[in-house]
Amino acid sequence: MSDPARESTRRRLTAKQADTVERLGQAAVTVLGREGFAGLTVRRVATEAGVGAATAYTYFSSKEHLVAEVFWRRLVGSPCVAHQSDDPAERVIEVFGHISKPVADEPEFAGAVTAALLGRDPDVEVLRLRIALDIRDRLTEAVGADADPGVVDTLELLYSGALVSAGMGYSSYDDISRRLATAARLLLG
Numbered sequence: 001m002s003d004p005a006r007e008s009t010r011r012r013l014t015a016k017q018a019d020t021v022e023r024l025g026q027a028a029v030t031v032l033g034r035e036g037f038a039g040l041t042v043r044r045v046a047t048e049a050g051v052g053a054a055t056a057y058t059y060f061s062s063k064e065h066l067v068a069e070v071f072w073r074r075l076v077g078s079p080c081v082a083h084q085s086d087d088p089a090e091r092v093i094e095v096f097g098h099i100s101k102p103v104a105d106e107p108e109f110a111g112a113v114t115a116a117l118l119g120r121d122p123d124v125e126v127l128r129l130r131i132a133l134d135i136r137d138r139l140t141e142a143v144g145a146d147a148d149p150g151v152v153d154t155l156e157l158l159y160s161g162a163l164v165s166a167g168m169g170y171s172s173y174d175d176i177s178r179r180l181a182t183a184a185r186l187l188l189g
Contacts, residue, residue, distance in 0.1 A: 017059075020049075020051060020055065020059070021059050021069075022073075023049040023050070023051070024045055024046070024049045024051065024056055024059065024060070024066065025066070025069065025070040025073060026049070027045045027046075027048035027049035028040065028045045028048075028063075028066050028067060028070055029070065029106065029109055030048055031044050031045050031048050032067075032106075032108045032109050032112050033106070033108050033109075036108055036111075037063075037067075037108070037111060037112040037115055037116075040063045040066075040067070040112065041063060042056050042057060042060055042062065042063055042066060043056070045063075045066060060123075061121055061122075061123045062119070062121045062123070062124075063116070064115070064116040064117075064119035064121050064124050065116075065121050065123040065124050065127070066116075067109075067112045067113055067115075067116035068113070068116045068117055068119075068123075068124045068127040068128070068131075069123075069127060070109075071102055071103065071109075071113045071116070071117075071127075071131070072127050072130060072131055074102035074103075075099065075102050075131060075134060075135075076134065078098065078099075078101060078102065080098075080138055080141065081094045081095055081098045081138070081142070083142065088142065088143050088144055088147075088188050089184045089185045089187075089188035089189065091142035091143070092139060092142045092143060092155060092184040092188060093180070093181045093184050093185075094142065095138045095139055095141075095142045096159060096162075096177070096180045096181070096184065097177060098138075099135055099138060099159070100162075100163070100173060100176070100177065100180075103163070103167075103173075104173040107169075110163075110166060110167050110173070111167045111168070111169070113163070113167065114163060114164055114166075114167025114168065115167070117131070132156070135156060135159065136152060136156060139152050139155045139156060139159075140152050143155070143188070151187060151188070154187060155184070155187065158180060158183050158184075158187075159180065162176045162179065162180050163176075
């Protein structure tokens with residue numbers, strides 16, 4: 001099986017190409033911190049990364065695609081939680097905390113991820129599906145293989161809604177973590 005960190009939405013990557021994509025991702029986070037999502041462009045990111053704009057567009061169809069790809073790479077680069085508890089609610093809370101880490105400390109990036117994932121770019125749609133499946137798998141494992149699929153659906157909706165709420169600035173990530181923990185306990189007992 002191939003390494004997801006070496007896969008792009010658009011094509012498989014050589015080691016050199018993967019390095020370029022990594023530099024573009026780091027540059028995107030830097031530009032986001034400085035300019036915000038409104039000021040982010042693939043051209044600005046390319047300049048920050050020291051590559052040509054045409055090269056950047058080889059890998060990313062839009063700024064939304066770029067931001068979604070950075071989030072995806074952070075998510076899959078963060079291995080699944082090794083659960084310490086037999087309590088499904090506690091395991092779900094661990095997963096919520098773990099899958100929120102890729103954005104929790106960077107509010108500009110978090111807001112950009114929310115905006116990017118809501119976009120209609122076909123490359124973003126592919127990533128949105130990959131992200132959703134990864135999160136579903138993590139939550140299903142936490143709840144237990146014999147869990148009611150409706151419970152996992154509800155947990156996914158809780159997480160998605162929480163990220164949108166935080167990304168829009170309605171709640172802090174600390175507040176979201178507490179609220180997700182409360183919701184998991186209410187749902188799972």
